[in-house]
Amino acid sequence: MTNPAQLITDMGNKARAAFLTLSGVTDAQKSTALISAARHLRAGAATILEANGRDMESARDRDLSDAMLDRLMIDESRLEAIAAAVENVAELPDPVGQIIDRSERPNGLMMERVRVPLGVIGIIYESRPNVTADAAALTLRSGNAVILRGGSEAIESNRAIFEAMTAGLAEEGLPENAIQLVQTTDRAAVGAMLKASGLIDIIIPRGGKSLVKRVQDEARVPVLAHLDGICHTYIGKDADQDKAIAIAVNAKMRRTGVCGAMETLLIDQDYPAPGPLLRALIDAGCEVRGDDMIMELDPRTVPADADDWNTEYLAPIVAAKMVRDMEEAVAHIAEHGSHHTDVIVTEDSAIADEFIRRADSAIVMHNASSQFADGGEFGLGAEIGISTGRLHARGPVALEGLTTYKWVVRGTGQVRP
Incomplete structure (x- = not known):
């Protein structure tokens, strides 16, 4: 079996290749792929609910708290909400390519700041299997590739949702490796993601205080997170x-x-x-x-x-x-x-x-x-998480929060004296 470090390296390389492919994918293609993914989520309801039932049974055997059980549980109404959230993201305006601002210099150079994807995003989360769909939808819609690592308590649910999402991508001809799920429950895979500088551009943790603290303490790549919700x-x-x-x-x-x-x-x-x-x-x-x-x-x-x-x-x-x-x-x-x-x-x-x-x-x-305090209630579609930091994004992080910008300079032959 591939060791966790090699696994993450392989996934990172595949994600990087998928990210480059996504740069040539149109807004309409991304939107259609997500609508297809939502359709597969609904069509796979029986499989997803059965998988969640296995996770719930295991979680009760492990005496997880009521709060954790509530986060883990999927029923028909929650699954419909998951599929609807994916569709909502598909209908949102694509932030990629938006001109943030434009100015003209005295020498005639036109300066623009243009939104671009962050790149390869690693998302480490616990309990909530809806994050698998939300994160996949938001990252794809904003032109990013994603590596998902859910908690062991939701492994069966996450696999079933992941398979439905990637089936939607494949149906529309998008690179399946744009969305990847770490299939092992070995905690060493988390450590490997945190050290994957050069392969993963940003880590977003969603979970309990111990998880977020570990990510913030150990990460060698930028982190977007909140530690507590007091x-x-x-x-x-x-x-x-x-x-x-x-x-x-x-x-x-x-x-x-x-x-x-x-x-x-x-x-x-x-x-x-x-x-x-x-x-x-x-x-x-x-x-x-x-x-x-x-x-x-x-x-x-x-x-x-x-x-x-x-x-x-x-x-x-x-x-x-x-x-x-x-x-x-x-x-x-x-x-x-x-x-x-x-x-x-x-x-x-x-x-x-x-x-x-x-x-x-x-x-x-x-x-x-x-x-x-939820991205959907803010009109942002599904959210990737809440950021309480001061840099990059704050509050509910959705499509715009998953982009950065680059400067585009347009000239007519100017040279610097």
Whole structure:
């Protein structure tokens, strides 16, 4: 059997060749191939669901958490959503070739910045088999080749989805090696990808904190990632009570295992109805870990400790704190947040604008649930992940985030004196 380092080298060389071929593929061809892939996903539903059933059975035997099981599970509605997301990407405008800006120099040279693909992308992810389809669709649509390495817990599901996607490419005559899946569960393959400088142009991890930290610590190629999703919702003193309850409950309880779920609730001490807000969360099945002022409002709350303000629970648990004002809320977010998604609920537009200016997060929201932190909800189609870094791309990373640019200079014979 090929050792992991040689496997990744071979896959990288194939991906590089496929990437060069994609540069000659038209926008219409890429779009048609993805529509074909979505058709194969639907046609292969029985095979994909059966494969996912095997993964789910194995995951239960391994006592994976409820949050992990939820991320892993595919049913008919989720599979339809996966196929629809691929179709949505097919319908998006192609970013490749777009002119970002253009200027003319005094000597008549025309300077253009033009969008181009990143190249070969390595994506390392856990649990969510939908990433196999989302990542394949986004990378292909943006002219990139991709090497996918999913978690061992989803190996059967990933293989079945991968086979459907590549069948769509083959049907339309596109290079199948534009999408490759690492078939081994040997963790050494991850290490080989992280060291594949010259073959892989960028690594995108999607998964738990330990995976992302390993990637960031060991990678010898650029990384686009977020480590934690410690998302805050600040209820301002002028918040509408009904909005505050609806937003807070949705932000925490709609899906507790997603990175956009609220993990900390900050309530202005002058907000007039904190009790009903806490009751609504607790009645919805959420454990509230609060400071002293929060605990006085409902006997069902439990005390928070110092670690709670820095914890991404991915579970029906929220840390809750009373703050003096927006200043303290912003300071708390700056100290304990992860620059992912932070929300203010208020009817005071001036306070909302100040919060938006000062919250140093990839996504800042006003009067909306943090669960909207998703590329599809942003109108970007499927997303490759959320980036909380400051370079290249920030927030939901979709087609545009998978491109860079090159300078194109057009002259009429100019020479430099």
